[in-house]
Amino acid sequence: MILVLGGTGEARELAAVLTARGEHVVSSLAGRLADPVLPDGEVRVGGFGGVPGLTAWLAGHRPTAVVDATHPFAAGITANAAAACARAATPLLRLQRPGWTPGPGDDWRWVADLAEAAAVVRGTAFLTTGRQGVGAFAALPGRVLVRCVDPPTEPLPPGATLVLARGPFTVADELALMREHAVDVVVSKDSGGHMTAAKLVAARELGIPVVLVRRPPLPAGVPVVGTVAAAVAWLS
Structure with missing residues:
Protein backbone atom coordinates (compact mmCIF):
# COMPACT_ATOMS: atom_id res chain seq x y z
CA MET A 1 0.00 0.00 0.00
CA ILE A 2 1.10 3.54 -0.79
CA LEU A 3 -0.44 6.50 1.01
CA VAL A 4 -0.71 9.64 -1.14
CA LEU A 5 -1.49 12.87 0.68
CA GLY A 6 -3.31 14.57 -2.14
CA GLY A 7 -5.65 17.23 -3.37
CA THR A 8 -3.43 18.41 -6.24
CA GLY A 9 -3.33 17.51 -9.91
CA GLU A 10 0.03 15.81 -9.36
CA ALA A 11 -1.48 13.66 -6.61
CA ARG A 12 -4.31 12.54 -8.89
CA GLU A 13 -1.89 11.80 -11.72
CA LEU A 14 0.33 9.77 -9.40
CA ALA A 15 -2.63 7.79 -8.07
CA ALA A 16 -3.75 7.03 -11.63
CA VAL A 17 -0.29 5.80 -12.69
CA LEU A 18 0.21 3.66 -9.60
CA THR A 19 -3.30 2.21 -9.72
CA ALA A 20 -2.82 1.29 -13.38
CA ARG A 21 0.34 -0.59 -12.36
CA GLY A 22 -1.67 -2.63 -9.88
CA GLU A 23 -0.54 -0.81 -6.73
CA HIS A 24 -2.90 -0.41 -3.78
CA VAL A 25 -3.13 3.37 -3.42
CA VAL A 26 -4.90 5.21 -0.64
CA SER A 27 -5.32 8.92 -1.40
CA SER A 28 -6.06 11.17 1.56
CA LEU A 29 -7.90 14.46 0.98
CA ALA A 30 -8.22 17.15 3.61
CA GLY A 31 -11.90 17.67 2.82
CA ARG A 32 -11.71 21.45 2.50
CA LEU A 33 -13.41 21.60 -0.91
CA ALA A 34 -17.13 20.97 -1.20
CA ASP A 35 -16.81 19.10 -4.50
CA PRO A 36 -13.24 17.79 -4.89
CA VAL A 37 -11.98 15.98 -7.99
CA LEU A 38 -11.44 12.42 -6.75
CA PRO A 39 -8.38 10.37 -7.73
CA ASP A 40 -8.27 6.74 -8.84
CA GLY A 41 -8.02 4.07 -6.16
CA GLU A 42 -9.12 4.16 -2.55
CA VAL A 43 -9.95 7.60 -1.13
CA ARG A 44 -10.24 8.81 2.44
CA VAL A 45 -11.49 12.30 3.29
CA GLY A 46 -10.66 14.26 6.44
CA GLY A 47 -7.69 14.84 8.69
CA PHE A 48 -5.83 12.19 10.66
CA GLY A 49 -5.79 14.09 13.93
CA GLY A 50 -2.39 15.72 13.75
CA VAL A 51 0.92 13.94 14.18
CA PRO A 52 -0.37 11.42 16.77
CA GLY A 53 -3.30 10.42 14.58
CA LEU A 54 -1.22 10.01 11.43
CA THR A 55 1.45 8.09 13.35
CA ALA A 56 -1.23 5.71 14.64
CA TRP A 57 -2.66 5.29 11.13
CA LEU A 58 0.77 4.45 9.74
CA ALA A 59 1.39 1.96 12.54
CA GLY A 60 -1.96 0.28 11.93
CA HIS A 61 -1.87 0.14 8.11
CA ARG A 62 1.88 -0.14 7.48
CA PRO A 63 2.10 1.44 4.01
CA THR A 64 5.34 0.81 2.16
CA ALA A 65 5.73 4.57 1.62
CA VAL A 66 3.99 7.91 1.92
CA VAL A 67 4.02 10.51 -0.84
CA ASP A 68 3.17 14.02 0.31
CA ALA A 69 1.73 15.56 -2.85
CA THR A 70 -0.27 18.29 -1.12
CA HIS A 71 -0.36 21.92 -2.19
CA PRO A 72 2.96 23.81 -1.89
CA PHE A 73 1.34 26.01 0.79
CA ALA A 74 -0.10 23.16 2.87
CA ALA A 75 2.74 23.64 5.34
CA GLY A 76 0.93 22.14 8.33
CA ILE A 77 0.15 18.86 6.60
CA THR A 78 3.67 18.64 5.21
CA ALA A 79 5.21 19.18 8.66
CA ASN A 80 2.87 16.61 10.22
CA ALA A 81 3.72 14.05 7.55
CA ALA A 82 7.45 14.48 8.15
CA ALA A 83 7.08 14.09 11.92
CA ALA A 84 4.69 11.12 11.74
CA CYS A 85 6.72 9.24 9.14
CA ALA A 86 9.86 9.72 11.22
CA ARG A 87 8.10 8.30 14.30
CA ALA A 88 6.65 5.35 12.36
CA ALA A 89 9.85 4.72 10.36
CA THR A 90 7.86 5.01 7.12
CA PRO A 91 9.67 6.23 3.96
CA LEU A 92 8.40 9.67 2.92
CA LEU A 93 8.72 11.53 -0.38
CA ARG A 94 7.66 15.11 -1.06
CA LEU A 95 6.20 15.59 -4.56
CA GLN A 96 6.03 19.32 -5.21
CA ARG A 97 5.75 20.98 -8.59
CA PRO A 98 8.35 23.66 -9.31
CA GLY A 99 7.46 27.26 -8.59
CA TRP A 100 6.98 29.87 -11.27
CA THR A 101 9.90 31.83 -12.68
CA PRO A 102 9.57 35.30 -14.21
CA GLY A 103 10.21 35.90 -17.89
CA PRO A 104 10.91 38.99 -20.00
CA GLY A 105 8.31 41.66 -19.37
CA ASP A 106 7.14 40.29 -16.02
CA ASP A 107 6.85 42.73 -13.09
CA ARG A 214 6.96 32.88 -1.43
CA ARG A 215 6.54 29.21 -0.57
CA PRO A 216 7.03 28.06 3.02
CA PRO A 217 10.22 26.06 3.70
CA LEU A 218 10.10 22.26 3.53
CA PRO A 219 11.03 19.96 6.43
CA ALA A 220 14.70 19.04 6.51
CA GLY A 221 15.78 15.58 5.48
CA VAL A 222 12.77 14.70 3.30
CA PRO A 223 13.62 13.89 -0.36
CA VAL A 224 11.84 16.14 -2.84
CA VAL A 225 10.93 15.55 -6.51
CA GLY A 226 9.17 17.86 -8.91
CA THR A 227 7.41 15.45 -11.29
CA VAL A 228 5.14 12.43 -11.13
CA ALA A 229 7.62 10.43 -13.20
CA ALA A 230 10.34 11.11 -10.63
CA ALA A 231 7.99 10.07 -7.83
CA VAL A 232 7.21 6.79 -9.60
CA ALA A 233 10.93 6.16 -10.08
CA TRP A 234 11.58 6.80 -6.37
CA LEU A 235 8.80 4.42 -5.36
CA SER A 236 10.19 1.77 -7.69
Missing part, protein backbone atom coordinates in the same frame (compact mmCIF):
# COMPACT_ATOMS: atom_id res chain seq x y z
CA TRP A 108 6.84 40.50 -10.01
CA ARG A 109 7.16 41.64 -6.38
CA TRP A 110 7.96 38.85 -3.92
CA VAL A 111 6.59 38.93 -0.37
CA ALA A 112 6.91 36.60 2.62
CA ASP A 113 3.23 36.12 3.46
CA LEU A 114 -0.33 37.29 2.85
CA ALA A 115 -0.06 40.09 5.42
CA GLU A 116 2.89 41.60 3.57
CA ALA A 117 1.03 41.16 0.28
CA ALA A 118 -1.92 43.12 1.66
CA ALA A 119 0.43 45.87 2.84
CA VAL A 120 1.98 46.48 -0.60
CA VAL A 121 -1.18 46.27 -2.75
CA ARG A 122 -2.31 49.50 -4.39
CA GLY A 123 -5.36 50.05 -6.60
CA THR A 124 -7.84 47.39 -7.71
CA ALA A 125 -6.44 44.01 -6.66
CA PHE A 126 -7.21 40.63 -8.19
CA LEU A 127 -6.83 38.13 -5.32
CA THR A 128 -6.08 34.57 -6.48
CA THR A 129 -4.63 33.27 -3.22
CA GLY A 130 -7.47 30.86 -2.41
CA ARG A 131 -10.22 31.11 0.19
CA GLN A 132 -7.95 30.40 3.15
CA GLY A 133 -6.22 33.54 4.37
CA VAL A 134 -8.41 35.94 2.42
CA GLY A 135 -9.12 37.68 5.72
CA ALA A 136 -5.62 39.18 5.54
CA PHE A 137 -7.01 41.51 2.85
CA ALA A 138 -10.22 42.45 4.71
CA ALA A 139 -9.07 46.03 5.26
CA LEU A 140 -8.19 46.75 1.62
CA PRO A 141 -9.95 49.91 0.39
CA GLY A 142 -11.60 50.29 -2.98
CA ARG A 143 -12.49 47.53 -5.41
CA VAL A 144 -11.14 44.00 -4.94
CA LEU A 145 -11.76 41.01 -7.18
CA VAL A 146 -11.59 37.70 -5.26
CA ARG A 147 -11.51 34.36 -7.07
CA CYS A 148 -11.55 30.94 -5.40
CA VAL A 149 -13.18 27.52 -5.81
CA ASP A 150 -15.47 27.65 -2.75
CA PRO A 151 -16.85 30.67 -0.87
CA PRO A 152 -14.45 32.01 1.79
CA THR A 153 -15.43 31.78 5.44
CA GLU A 154 -13.21 34.75 6.38
CA PRO A 155 -14.38 38.34 5.94
CA LEU A 156 -13.93 39.89 2.50
CA PRO A 157 -12.90 43.48 1.80
CA PRO A 158 -15.94 45.84 1.76
CA GLY A 159 -15.55 46.50 -1.97
CA ALA A 160 -15.05 42.86 -2.96
CA THR A 161 -16.51 41.07 -5.97
CA LEU A 162 -16.44 37.30 -5.48
CA VAL A 163 -15.93 34.95 -8.45
CA LEU A 164 -16.23 31.19 -7.81
CA ALA A 165 -14.35 29.20 -10.44
CA ARG A 166 -12.01 26.23 -10.79
CA GLY A 167 -9.04 26.20 -13.18
CA PRO A 168 -7.54 25.68 -15.63
CA PHE A 169 -8.03 29.20 -17.00
CA THR A 170 -7.08 30.46 -20.46
CA VAL A 171 -5.11 33.62 -21.17
CA ALA A 172 -8.05 35.01 -23.13
CA ASP A 173 -10.39 34.48 -20.19
CA GLU A 174 -7.94 36.09 -17.76
CA LEU A 175 -7.43 39.08 -20.04
CA ALA A 176 -11.18 39.59 -20.34
CA LEU A 177 -11.70 39.31 -16.57
CA MET A 178 -8.89 41.74 -15.72
CA ARG A 179 -10.09 44.26 -18.27
CA GLU A 180 -13.71 43.98 -17.13
CA HIS A 181 -12.74 44.76 -13.53
CA ALA A 182 -9.95 47.25 -14.37
CA VAL A 183 -7.41 45.27 -12.35
CA ASP A 184 -4.27 47.16 -11.28
CA VAL A 185 -2.39 44.33 -9.52
CA VAL A 186 -2.61 40.54 -9.32
CA VAL A 187 -1.95 38.82 -5.98
CA SER A 188 -1.03 35.14 -5.95
CA LYS A 189 0.82 32.47 -4.05
CA ASP A 190 3.74 30.86 -5.87
CA SER A 191 1.72 27.70 -6.47
CA GLY A 192 3.45 26.76 -9.72
CA GLY A 193 1.99 24.56 -12.45
CA HIS A 194 -0.02 25.31 -15.57
CA MET A 195 -3.55 25.23 -14.12
CA THR A 196 -3.53 28.88 -13.03
CA ALA A 197 -0.46 30.27 -14.81
CA ALA A 198 -2.55 32.08 -17.44
CA LYS A 199 -3.12 34.99 -15.04
CA LEU A 200 0.63 35.65 -15.05
CA VAL A 201 0.71 35.78 -18.85
CA ALA A 202 -2.32 38.07 -18.90
CA ALA A 203 -0.71 40.38 -16.32
CA ARG A 204 2.42 40.57 -18.46
CA GLU A 205 0.43 41.43 -21.58
CA LEU A 206 -1.47 44.15 -19.72
CA GLY A 207 1.63 45.53 -17.98
CA ILE A 208 0.15 44.75 -14.55
CA PRO A 209 2.42 43.96 -11.58
CA VAL A 210 2.07 40.64 -9.74
CA VAL A 211 2.58 40.28 -6.00
CA LEU A 212 3.75 36.72 -5.29
CA VAL A 213 3.88 35.07 -1.87
Whole structure:
Protein backbone atom coordinates (compact mmCIF):
# COMPACT_ATOMS: atom_id res chain seq x y z
CA MET A 1 0.00 0.00 0.00
CA ILE A 2 1.10 3.54 -0.79
CA LEU A 3 -0.44 6.50 1.01
CA VAL A 4 -0.71 9.64 -1.14
CA LEU A 5 -1.49 12.87 0.68
CA GLY A 6 -3.31 14.57 -2.14
CA GLY A 7 -5.65 17.23 -3.37
CA THR A 8 -3.43 18.41 -6.24
CA GLY A 9 -3.33 17.51 -9.91
CA GLU A 10 0.03 15.81 -9.36
CA ALA A 11 -1.48 13.66 -6.61
CA ARG A 12 -4.31 12.54 -8.89
CA GLU A 13 -1.89 11.80 -11.72
CA LEU A 14 0.33 9.77 -9.40
CA ALA A 15 -2.63 7.79 -8.07
CA ALA A 16 -3.75 7.03 -11.63
CA VAL A 17 -0.29 5.80 -12.69
CA LEU A 18 0.21 3.66 -9.60
CA THR A 19 -3.30 2.21 -9.72
CA ALA A 20 -2.82 1.29 -13.38
CA ARG A 21 0.34 -0.59 -12.36
CA GLY A 22 -1.67 -2.63 -9.88
CA GLU A 23 -0.54 -0.81 -6.73
CA HIS A 24 -2.90 -0.41 -3.78
CA VAL A 25 -3.13 3.37 -3.42
CA VAL A 26 -4.90 5.21 -0.64
CA SER A 27 -5.32 8.92 -1.40
CA SER A 28 -6.06 11.17 1.56
CA LEU A 29 -7.90 14.46 0.98
CA ALA A 30 -8.22 17.15 3.61
CA GLY A 31 -11.90 17.67 2.82
CA ARG A 32 -11.71 21.45 2.50
CA LEU A 33 -13.41 21.60 -0.91
CA ALA A 34 -17.13 20.97 -1.20
CA ASP A 35 -16.81 19.10 -4.50
CA PRO A 36 -13.24 17.79 -4.89
CA VAL A 37 -11.98 15.98 -7.99
CA LEU A 38 -11.44 12.42 -6.75
CA PRO A 39 -8.38 10.37 -7.73
CA ASP A 40 -8.27 6.74 -8.84
CA GLY A 41 -8.02 4.07 -6.16
CA GLU A 42 -9.12 4.16 -2.55
CA VAL A 43 -9.95 7.60 -1.13
CA ARG A 44 -10.24 8.81 2.44
CA VAL A 45 -11.49 12.30 3.29
CA GLY A 46 -10.66 14.26 6.44
CA GLY A 47 -7.69 14.84 8.69
CA PHE A 48 -5.83 12.19 10.66
CA GLY A 49 -5.79 14.09 13.93
CA GLY A 50 -2.39 15.72 13.75
CA VAL A 51 0.92 13.94 14.18
CA PRO A 52 -0.37 11.42 16.77
CA GLY A 53 -3.30 10.42 14.58
CA LEU A 54 -1.22 10.01 11.43
CA THR A 55 1.45 8.09 13.35
CA ALA A 56 -1.23 5.71 14.64
CA TRP A 57 -2.66 5.29 11.13
CA LEU A 58 0.77 4.45 9.74
CA ALA A 59 1.39 1.96 12.54
CA GLY A 60 -1.96 0.28 11.93
CA HIS A 61 -1.87 0.14 8.11
CA ARG A 62 1.88 -0.14 7.48
CA PRO A 63 2.10 1.44 4.01
CA THR A 64 5.34 0.81 2.16
CA ALA A 65 5.73 4.57 1.62
CA VAL A 66 3.99 7.91 1.92
CA VAL A 67 4.02 10.51 -0.84
CA ASP A 68 3.17 14.02 0.31
CA ALA A 69 1.73 15.56 -2.85
CA THR A 70 -0.27 18.29 -1.12
CA HIS A 71 -0.36 21.92 -2.19
CA PRO A 72 2.96 23.81 -1.89
CA PHE A 73 1.34 26.01 0.79
CA ALA A 74 -0.10 23.16 2.87
CA ALA A 75 2.74 23.64 5.34
CA GLY A 76 0.93 22.14 8.33
CA ILE A 77 0.15 18.86 6.60
CA THR A 78 3.67 18.64 5.21
CA ALA A 79 5.21 19.18 8.66
CA ASN A 80 2.87 16.61 10.22
CA ALA A 81 3.72 14.05 7.55
CA ALA A 82 7.45 14.48 8.15
CA ALA A 83 7.08 14.09 11.92
CA ALA A 84 4.69 11.12 11.74
CA CYS A 85 6.72 9.24 9.14
CA ALA A 86 9.86 9.72 11.22
CA ARG A 87 8.10 8.30 14.30
CA ALA A 88 6.65 5.35 12.36
CA ALA A 89 9.85 4.72 10.36
CA THR A 90 7.86 5.01 7.12
CA PRO A 91 9.67 6.23 3.96
CA LEU A 92 8.40 9.67 2.92
CA LEU A 93 8.72 11.53 -0.38
CA ARG A 94 7.66 15.11 -1.06
CA LEU A 95 6.20 15.59 -4.56
CA GLN A 96 6.03 19.32 -5.21
CA ARG A 97 5.75 20.98 -8.59
CA PRO A 98 8.35 23.66 -9.31
CA GLY A 99 7.46 27.26 -8.59
CA TRP A 100 6.98 29.87 -11.27
CA THR A 101 9.90 31.83 -12.68
CA PRO A 102 9.57 35.30 -14.21
CA GLY A 103 10.21 35.90 -17.89
CA PRO A 104 10.91 38.99 -20.00
CA GLY A 105 8.31 41.66 -19.37
CA ASP A 106 7.14 40.29 -16.02
CA ASP A 107 6.85 42.73 -13.09
CA TRP A 108 6.84 40.50 -10.01
CA ARG A 109 7.16 41.64 -6.38
CA TRP A 110 7.96 38.85 -3.92
CA VAL A 111 6.59 38.93 -0.37
CA ALA A 112 6.91 36.60 2.62
CA ASP A 113 3.23 36.12 3.46
CA LEU A 114 -0.33 37.29 2.85
CA ALA A 115 -0.06 40.09 5.42
CA GLU A 116 2.89 41.60 3.57
CA ALA A 117 1.03 41.16 0.28
CA ALA A 118 -1.92 43.12 1.66
CA ALA A 119 0.43 45.87 2.84
CA VAL A 120 1.98 46.48 -0.60
CA VAL A 121 -1.18 46.27 -2.75
CA ARG A 122 -2.31 49.50 -4.39
CA GLY A 123 -5.36 50.05 -6.60
CA THR A 124 -7.84 47.39 -7.71
CA ALA A 125 -6.44 44.01 -6.66
CA PHE A 126 -7.21 40.63 -8.19
CA LEU A 127 -6.83 38.13 -5.32
CA THR A 128 -6.08 34.57 -6.48
CA THR A 129 -4.63 33.27 -3.22
CA GLY A 130 -7.47 30.86 -2.41
CA ARG A 131 -10.22 31.11 0.19
CA GLN A 132 -7.95 30.40 3.15
CA GLY A 133 -6.22 33.54 4.37
CA VAL A 134 -8.41 35.94 2.42
CA GLY A 135 -9.12 37.68 5.72
CA ALA A 136 -5.62 39.18 5.54
CA PHE A 137 -7.01 41.51 2.85
CA ALA A 138 -10.22 42.45 4.71
CA ALA A 139 -9.07 46.03 5.26
CA LEU A 140 -8.19 46.75 1.62
CA PRO A 141 -9.95 49.91 0.39
CA GLY A 142 -11.60 50.29 -2.98
CA ARG A 143 -12.49 47.53 -5.41
CA VAL A 144 -11.14 44.00 -4.94
CA LEU A 145 -11.76 41.01 -7.18
CA VAL A 146 -11.59 37.70 -5.26
CA ARG A 147 -11.51 34.36 -7.07
CA CYS A 148 -11.55 30.94 -5.40
CA VAL A 149 -13.18 27.52 -5.81
CA ASP A 150 -15.47 27.65 -2.75
CA PRO A 151 -16.85 30.67 -0.87
CA PRO A 152 -14.45 32.01 1.79
CA THR A 153 -15.43 31.78 5.44
CA GLU A 154 -13.21 34.75 6.38
CA PRO A 155 -14.38 38.34 5.94
CA LEU A 156 -13.93 39.89 2.50
CA PRO A 157 -12.90 43.48 1.80
CA PRO A 158 -15.94 45.84 1.76
CA GLY A 159 -15.55 46.50 -1.97
CA ALA A 160 -15.05 42.86 -2.96
CA THR A 161 -16.51 41.07 -5.97
CA LEU A 162 -16.44 37.30 -5.48
CA VAL A 163 -15.93 34.95 -8.45
CA LEU A 164 -16.23 31.19 -7.81
CA ALA A 165 -14.35 29.20 -10.44
CA ARG A 166 -12.01 26.23 -10.79
CA GLY A 167 -9.04 26.20 -13.18
CA PRO A 168 -7.54 25.68 -15.63
CA PHE A 169 -8.03 29.20 -17.00
CA THR A 170 -7.08 30.46 -20.46
CA VAL A 171 -5.11 33.62 -21.17
CA ALA A 172 -8.05 35.01 -23.13
CA ASP A 173 -10.39 34.48 -20.19
CA GLU A 174 -7.94 36.09 -17.76
CA LEU A 175 -7.43 39.08 -20.04
CA ALA A 176 -11.18 39.59 -20.34
CA LEU A 177 -11.70 39.31 -16.57
CA MET A 178 -8.89 41.74 -15.72
CA ARG A 179 -10.09 44.26 -18.27
CA GLU A 180 -13.71 43.98 -17.13
CA HIS A 181 -12.74 44.76 -13.53
CA ALA A 182 -9.95 47.25 -14.37
CA VAL A 183 -7.41 45.27 -12.35
CA ASP A 184 -4.27 47.16 -11.28
CA VAL A 185 -2.39 44.33 -9.52
CA VAL A 186 -2.61 40.54 -9.32
CA VAL A 187 -1.95 38.82 -5.98
CA SER A 188 -1.03 35.14 -5.95
CA LYS A 189 0.82 32.47 -4.05
CA ASP A 190 3.74 30.86 -5.87
CA SER A 191 1.72 27.70 -6.47
CA GLY A 192 3.45 26.76 -9.72
CA GLY A 193 1.99 24.56 -12.45
CA HIS A 194 -0.02 25.31 -15.57
CA MET A 195 -3.55 25.23 -14.12
CA THR A 196 -3.53 28.88 -13.03
CA ALA A 197 -0.46 30.27 -14.81
CA ALA A 198 -2.55 32.08 -17.44
CA LYS A 199 -3.12 34.99 -15.04
CA LEU A 200 0.63 35.65 -15.05
CA VAL A 201 0.71 35.78 -18.85
CA ALA A 202 -2.32 38.07 -18.90
CA ALA A 203 -0.71 40.38 -16.32
CA ARG A 204 2.42 40.57 -18.46
CA GLU A 205 0.43 41.43 -21.58
CA LEU A 206 -1.47 44.15 -19.72
CA GLY A 207 1.63 45.53 -17.98
CA ILE A 208 0.15 44.75 -14.55
CA PRO A 209 2.42 43.96 -11.58
CA VAL A 210 2.07 40.64 -9.74
CA VAL A 211 2.58 40.28 -6.00
CA LEU A 212 3.75 36.72 -5.29
CA VAL A 213 3.88 35.07 -1.87
CA ARG A 214 6.96 32.88 -1.43
CA ARG A 215 6.54 29.21 -0.57
CA PRO A 216 7.03 28.06 3.02
CA PRO A 217 10.22 26.06 3.70
CA LEU A 218 10.10 22.26 3.53
CA PRO A 219 11.03 19.96 6.43
CA ALA A 220 14.70 19.04 6.51
CA GLY A 221 15.78 15.58 5.48
CA VAL A 222 12.77 14.70 3.30
CA PRO A 223 13.62 13.89 -0.36
CA VAL A 224 11.84 16.14 -2.84
CA VAL A 225 10.93 15.55 -6.51
CA GLY A 226 9.17 17.86 -8.91
CA THR A 227 7.41 15.45 -11.29
CA VAL A 228 5.14 12.43 -11.13
CA ALA A 229 7.62 10.43 -13.20
CA ALA A 230 10.34 11.11 -10.63
CA ALA A 231 7.99 10.07 -7.83
CA VAL A 232 7.21 6.79 -9.60
CA ALA A 233 10.93 6.16 -10.08
CA TRP A 234 11.58 6.80 -6.37
CA LEU A 235 8.80 4.42 -5.36
CA SER A 236 10.19 1.77 -7.69
